[in-house]
Amino acid sequence: MTTDIAKYRFNHTMYRVKDPKASLHFYTEVLGMKLLEEHHMDEAKFSLYFVGYEDPQSKGLKRLERQGLLELTHNHGTENDPACAYNTGNGENGGYGHIAITVDDLDAACERFDKLGVKFIKRPTEGRMRHIAFIADPDGYRVEILKNSAV
Amino acid sequence: MTTDIAKYRFNHTMYRVKDPKASLHFYTEVLGMKLLEEHHMDEAKFSLYFVGYEDPQSKGLKRLERQGLLELTHNHGTENDPACAYNTGNGENGGYGHIAITVDDLDAACERFDKLGVKFIKRPTEGRMRHIAFIADPDGYRVEILKNSAV
Numbered sequence: 001m002t003t004d005i006a007k008y009r010f011n012h013t014m015y016r017v018k019d020p021k022a023s024l025h026f027y028t029e030v031l032g033m034k035l036l037e038e039h040h041m042d043e044a045k046f047s048l049y050f051v052g053y054e055d056p057q058s059k060g061l062k063r064l065e066r067q068g069l070l071e072l073t074h075n076h077g078t079e080n081d082p083a084c085a086y087n088t089g090n091g092e093n094g095g096y097g098h099i100a101i102t103v104d105d106l107d108a109a110c111e112r113f114d115k116l117g118v119k120f121i122k123r124p125t126e127g128r129m130r131h132i133a134f135i136a137d138p139d140g141y142r143v144e145i146l147k148n149s150a151v
Numbered sequence: 152m153t154t155d156i157a158k159y160r161f162n163h164t165m166y167r168v169k170d171p172k173a174s175l176h177f178y179t180e181v182l183g184m185k186l187l188e189e190h191h192m193d194e195a196k197f198s199l200y201f202v203g204y205e206d207p208q209s210k211g212l213k214r215l216e217r218q219g220l221l222e223l224t225h226n227h228g229t230e231n232d233p234a235c236a237y238n239t240g241n242g243e244n245g246g247y248g249h250i251a252i253t254v255d256d257l258d259a260a261c262e263r264f265d266k267l268g269v270k271f272i273k274r275p276t277e278g279r280m281r282h283i284a285f286i287a288d289p290d291g292y293r294v295e296i297l298k299n300s301a302v
Contacts, residue, residue, distance in 0.1 A: 003256065003259045003260060003262075003263045004255065005182070005183030005263075006183060006204075006205070007254070007255055008182060008183045008184075008204060008252050008253065008254050008260075009204055009206060009219070009252065009253045009299070010184070010203060010204055010219040010220070010221065010250060010251075010252060011219075011251045011252065011253045011297065011299075012250070012251045013164040013249075013250050013251075014247075014248035014249050014250070014251065014295075015240070015246050015247045015248050016245070016246050016247075016248060031156070031159060032156030032157060032159045033159075033161070052161060052218075053157075053159060053160055053161055053218070054157070055160060055218060057208035057209060057212075057218070058208060058218075061208075064253050064297065064299040064300070064301065065253070065299060067203075067204070067206060067208070067209075067218050067219025068160070068161040068162075068218025068219035069161070070161065071248075071251070073248060085244065086244055086245070086246030087238065087240070087243075087244045087245055087246050088246050088247070089166070089238070089240055089246065089247050092238075093236065093237055093238045094167075094237070094238055095166050095167050095237030095238050095239050095240065095247075095290060095292065096165075096166045096167075096239070096240050096246075096247035097165035097166050097167060097222075097224060098164075098165050099161060099163070099164050099165075100161075100162045100163045100164075100165065100222070101159050101160065101161060101162065102159065102160045102162045102215050102216070103158070103159050104155065104158055105154065108154045109154060109159075111154075112154045112156075139246060141246065144165075146162065146215065148160070148162075148215040148216060149215070150215060
């Protein structure tokens, strides 16, 4: 028995997605994460997709040794269900807010998102906070884009 | 202008908390994270608390260079507002699910949580998945506790 809490790790954040094709396109092609693992539970009718960045710090680490991953849960059939629209957490009584991605060059990142047709919730030029943008993923989950040289 | 998406990082996950004292106790004393930064926006009436693990990989990195942090947002006054109870994402149409913490010894971790009076949503002995537990944070957000040697 060991309870070395200093060795605990924040491995992943999970949310549900309606259409994994759209979400995987967004998180890999648009945001540059890698698809690290996928698990298909055909009997229980759901699939899990683990995505994350191949940062130098995590090189050689197994999935469960890493930090900063995203687990996308797909309940089979939601992609064809017009009634499926997830509460993405920022409405009334909403508790969940967003994930944040840090980037070297915020303007370049936003220019690229525009070219890719990404939906903006807040551009750097809007509001008071000029060092951040908010974009929406295919389900509407907020993704903060944050200049890594910001204070 | 540089758009090197390979250098993007998944810096943090944000959710709102009703009472920062209760939440900071949970994330630091119970789960073993460190309080890395706090920012108090008195005029806008909110505070941000960044917590995360001091893993060997992130040693020496600045907050914005790291991965796997948690940003707890406190809107001032919610701690004294009986009507404030956040939707933690797992009810009807709930999209947000949980964060996951990996541990070396799941049984030892759960025994310690019991001693600390932590609320369990699922013990390792319940259900089919014996390598995971789910506990609740002070707002009811789910935290998966996951054996890091699991498949």
